[in-house]
Amino acid sequence: MSHLLIIGGSDAGINAALRAREMDSSMDISVLVADRFPNYSICGLPFYLSGEVPDWQTLAHRTIEEIERQAIRLWLGHRAVNIDPPNKTVTAVNQESQPRRLNYDRLIIATGAVSARPTLAGLDLPGVFHLRRMGDGFSIERYMSARHPESAIILGSGYIGLEMADALTRKGLTVTLLNRSGRILTELDPELGDMIRGELSKHGVGVVDRIDITSIEKKDQKLTVRNSQSVPLESDLVLVATGVAPETTLAGKAGVVTGIRQAIQVNRAMETNIKDIYAAGDCVETWHRLLNKYAYLPLGTTAHKQGRVAGENAAGGSQEFSGTLGTQVVKIFDLVVARTGLLDKEALEAGFDPLTVKMETWDHKVYYPGASSLHIRLTGDRKTKRLLGAQMIGSYGAEVSKRLDILATALFNGMTVESLNHLDLSYTPPLSSPWDPVQLTAQAWSLEQKFFCH
Amino acid sequence: MSHLLIIGGSDAGINAALRAREMDSSMDISVLVADRFPNYSICGLPFYLSGEVPDWQTLAHRTIEEIERQAIRLWLGHRAVNIDPPNKTVTAVNQESQPRRLNYDRLIIATGAVSARPTLAGLDLPGVFHLRRMGDGFSIERYMSARHPESAIILGSGYIGLEMADALTRKGLTVTLLNRSGRILTELDPELGDMIRGELSKHGVGVVDRIDITSIEKKDQKLTVRNSQSVPLESDLVLVATGVAPETTLAGKAGVVTGIRQAIQVNRAMETNIKDIYAAGDCVETWHRLLNKYAYLPLGTTAHKQGRVAGENAAGGSQEFSGTLGTQVVKIFDLVVARTGLLDKEALEAGFDPLTVKMETWDHKVYYPGASSLHIRLTGDRKTKRLLGAQMIGSYGAEVSKRLDILATALFNGMTVESLNHLDLSYTPPLSSPWDPVQLTAQAWSLEQKFFCH
Incomplete structure (x- = not known):
């Protein structure tokens, strides 16, 4: 055997x-x-810590x-x-x-x-956490139950940082997000990062930009985050979410x-x-x-x-991994943000000749109740007209995640942007429009591409 | 010019x-x-008549x-x-x-x-309507405002019949749906039609099966629908939705x-x-x-x-229509039902060697609040392993429509069922699972296909 x-x-x-x-x-x-x-x-740990998932065993x-x-x-x-x-x-x-x-x-x-550990004094202080393993989640949970922290500082504004900003805010903590780059979620174009910033602000999450952390210190039951800006920041809990x-x-x-x-x-x-x-x-x-x-x-x-x-x-098979498109989605409060493929700048670096168009439209026919705004960006190659990537932001309930997946599926199959208009996608007024928003964006891309080439 | x-x-x-x-x-x-x-x-007329869309101009x-x-x-x-x-x-x-x-x-x-007119006496009586043009919508609206009908009979249980059953129920009417075939929405497999039947019943819509209408008559302010079953049916409004x-x-x-x-x-x-x-x-x-x-x-x-x-x-171009996949979606009360491609029996008739598997799973990780049941059917060809069609039923909010569109996009590109597992689809616990439900179904299909072939 x-x-x-x-x-x-x-x-x-x-x-x-x-x-x-x-x-x-x-x-x-x-x-x-x-x-x-x-x-x-x-991936479910933030929802356990937010209280949305009461039982970790689930x-x-x-x-x-x-x-x-x-x-x-x-x-x-x-x-x-x-x-x-x-x-x-x-x-x-x-x-x-x-x-x-x-x-x-x-x-x-x-x-x-494993969680990346920045070179920083104080990472092992009580109240300073990573979030990667189940054990990390339990540690945070125990600390919160025992100490009832009222405030938290999160280092890093990537997916985990953002989900935990949402989670700890739900839990009643005052949350401040620190980021070095001056940008939220660098996986997206800056304008989309700014929309997330708006959502964070709406829910009372503070954001401090362009800040370098020099050390974390414990002082009078408070954690002090010393940094490149003049004023030290204090909180009851620090989460280090700077990657893996x-x-x-x-x-x-x-x-x-x-x-x-x-x-x-x-x-x-x-x-x-x-x-x-x-x-x-x-x-x-x-x-x-x-x-x-x-x-x-x-x-x-x-x-x-x-x-x-x-x-x-x-087990004796002959399968191949087909490759990643870097498809990702995150829910932050009431917003869903997703991407697949390459951003414009990534496409440029990779030797493509990218054109990116953006569109704001409704997730479904605006006459039907509950329509909400959907922002879509499509990146395609000017020369081959191939789809290269997409980004999407909309509200929870606007089918952002699976709508983005139409584009992930198109990318997987090497489709051109124009050919997206030929997809036979489903439509009913409560859920889309006769041209799905991704097709409306594709049409805008084609017009812009034509304009540039003539 | x-x-x-x-x-x-x-x-x-x-x-x-x-x-x-x-x-x-x-x-x-x-x-x-x-x-x-x-x-x-x-397509928006049912939502205007239901009152969900207050202003027809929108x-x-x-x-x-x-x-x-x-x-x-x-x-x-x-x-x-x-x-x-x-x-x-x-x-x-x-x-x-x-x-x-x-x-x-x-x-x-x-x-x-144009609306199909069954050969039937009484189609032109006041209170008997089709629903195809804006004018039809206005006629129904005027009749409802003037006469306050309390009950409606709908001939036909296709998309329009179902949407109008929903709409008139919302408007407070007691609705009875008549269908000749004994099946609801023949565009789907019978089992899925039965799930819609459950939803109709939950909302008080009556369904009479295997009934042939012989005439509609007006009697004492009531419309009487004479039929192949012994008991004539009475109502204040009759909608004829038997196709176009x-x-x-x-x-x-x-x-x-x-x-x-x-x-x-x-x-x-x-x-x-x-x-x-x-x-x-x-x-x-x-x-x-x-x-x-x-x-x-x-x-x-x-x-x-x-x-x-x-x-x-x-205008001088040289574009081609890429063809339909028959992708359709309809919302009936809280349920969303969608299909793309071929049903098993249609694939068989077309000369394919179809295998259809069904799966019931959750629309997103069950630990996250609001998870609901999703029923998926995938039809693929045993010989070529190509995807041939899909059907999906789930609740409004479960991203049924755009999730089905992943399969419509896969179909458009001639993908095999197995290759669905290689799609890089988006995942966050509130919106999916690491293997999207369509991939879980694809895996079940592959196992079943292998079992049949060995």
């Missing part, structure tokens, strides 16, 4: 295990899970029982400490540091990422080759440089479908897909 | 005019509009001023009565029956469709060739058999992208697209 061993029990690891089982009902499949929370939706994509019912062995509380490729073994230790050696025929490394880094120490030690930001290099079959070792998820370099090269772009959706590919191949 | 004349001022006609203007700023463009309501959203996609600002001449209240292709003229009469002859270099016929037929008498008289159900035959460039005469919208046969043949499938979205193609080509 063939042994598949997977290091890591989050998105990539569990998807790999489940897919391998679908492919091969007899394979022996084991997963090393460093904590006790396999297959948890860590954050599990699947229960342990559901996974084990697929004859997948979970080694909970077992952290891999060594991979020995020549002998095809992995050594893991449990929480009492007892070592255990496991054999494998095929190995999948799905060790994920791939967790690849173990892989590197075993001779697995890493690349961009130390992420593991894999091919499209999710194979590493070492025979019978695959890797997937936030610990690997990700193939970008539009850039035609690898990037480090850790996302839960990608981890699911890569895990599925790795699992399929480790 | 070249003269473009368009007969018909609804979706196809106005889209043709606007696109021709985009293509050619100097062309002379005129539109004959039989009534006084060019470019009205007739149903205009564009105002007359907006159209005229594009230097498009609108001949309101002018009905075309003759086309003379050899002399390239059209004769129209105004509401006082005064004739006027107009020259054209290019002509676009966009005469739309293409309006092509004028075209036929001029020698324009018609085909399926007397709809005008066009090529993909929307040209008829007569040089310089184009046709578009509900009066033409529509190219079906999956069936690779023509069908009669009148839809507002299609009329918009065909109008745009006809207008572009009439």
Whole structure:
């Protein structure tokens, strides 16, 4: 019987295990899970901390029982400490540091990422948190229950920073968001960042721009965030949300080759440089479908897909990862913000000849109650007329997420902007217009492109 | 200067005019509009009659001023009565029956469709209505304001019948829906029709199945619907919503060739058999992208697209209509129901080897508040594994319409079911799951397909 061993029990690891089982009902499949929370939706932690999700146990994509019912062995509380490729073994230790050696025929490394730690004194003070693992969520929850913080400072205005600004505001805290760049959510064009800024302001979240943090100090029960601006900032809680880094120490030690930001290099079959070792998820370099090269772009959706590919191949299949488009969506208070593909500046850097048009329209026929404003940006290549990317902002309930996915699907298929007008999309007055807003934007793009070329 | 004349001022006609203007700023463009309501959203009439849209004027996609600002001449209240292709003229009469002859270099016929009239005595009694034109809407509105009907019978359980069952119920009427087939919305698989039946029942709409109407009679201020079942049905209002037929008498008289159900035959460039005469919208046969043949499938979205193609080509362009997928969506009370592509039985008839799988899942992560049940059906071809069609039912707010459009976009591009799993779709817990529900269904399809083939 063939042994598949997977290091890591989050998105990539569990998807790999489940897919391998679908492919091969007899394979022996084991997963090393460093904590006790396999297959948890860590994306749900902000909603747990906001109180919108009362029970953290519901954050599990699947229960342990559901996974084990697929004859997948979970080694909970077992952290891999060594991979020995020549002998095809992995050594893991449990929480009492007892070592255990496991054999494998095929190995999948799905060790994920860790929170980036800026070089900054005070990161380990009580009241200063990251948010990455279930344990981080519990720590914040315990601190909030015990100390009833009234104010919070968040370092970083990326997805996690924004979701936590929303969550802690709902929880009654006064929240201040600090960002170094002077921009909110740099994944979007600045104008869209400004719309998010408006939403934050509407809900009382303060934003301080162009600020560098020098240290965090504890003083009279308060945390003081010292910074490049003259006035030190005080709060009861500090969340450091300045990004993540791939967790690849173990892989590197075993001779697995890493690349961009130390992420593991894999091919499209999710194979590493070492025979019978695959890797997937936030610990690997990700193939970008539009850039035609690898990037480090850790996302839960990608981890699911890569895990599925790795699992399929480790069980004898021949699947390929089709590449990321960097599709992302976030809900911030009543606003939903999404993007797919490339921004104008990214397209330019990648050698395209981008044209970006913006449009403000209604999510559905304005005569039907509840119509709300939708902002769409389409980026296309002037020469090939190919769609390159899209951004969208609208209210929760305006089908922003799945409307953006029309464009993600179009991008996946290499469609031109003009051809979006030929898509047979669904229409009823309460949900769209006869030309969907994405098509109205495509028409504006085509007119502008024509104008520029004549 | 070249003269473009368009007969018909609804979706196809106005889209043709606007696109021709985009293509050619100097062309002379005129539109004959039989009534006084060019470019009205007739799809919005049920929402006007329900009271959700208080002002019927807001149903205009564009105002007359907006159209005229594009230097498009609108001949309101002018009905075309003759086309003379050899002399390239059209004769129209105004509401006082005064004739006027107009020259054209290019002509676009966009005469739309009329309500189908079943062979049935009593269709012209006061209180018996169709719903197709703005005038129909006004007639119903006037009747309701003057007579305060308490009950309504609707013949037909297609899209209009269902939307009007919703609308009249909201207006306080007791509604009974009659259907001949024993099925609700035959455009969907019967099981999904049954879910709609549940929604109707929840809102107090009665449904009578397998009933043939023999006549409608007026008796003591009540309308009596005599039928094949023993008990005659009484109500204050009867709506006949038994489909539409293409309006092509004028075209036929001029020698324009018609085909399926007397709809005008066009090529993909929307040209008829007569040089310089184009046709578009509900009066033409529509190219079906999956069936690779023509069908009669009148839809507002299609009329918009065909109008745009006809207008572009009439102005010297060389655009082609890419074909319909029959994508449709309807909101019935709190339920949204959508389809694209082929049903299993339609695929079978068309010579495919279809496999349909169904899935019930959540529209977004169930831990986040407001998750609701989503039913998805995917039909794919066992041999080629190509996606052939999809159906979806969920609650309003569950992004059903634009989620279905992911599949419409995939269908347009000829994707396989398995490749849906490679789409980089957007995910945040309040709006989806890491594998979007359409991908979960695709995975179930692949497993079932594999099981059948091994």
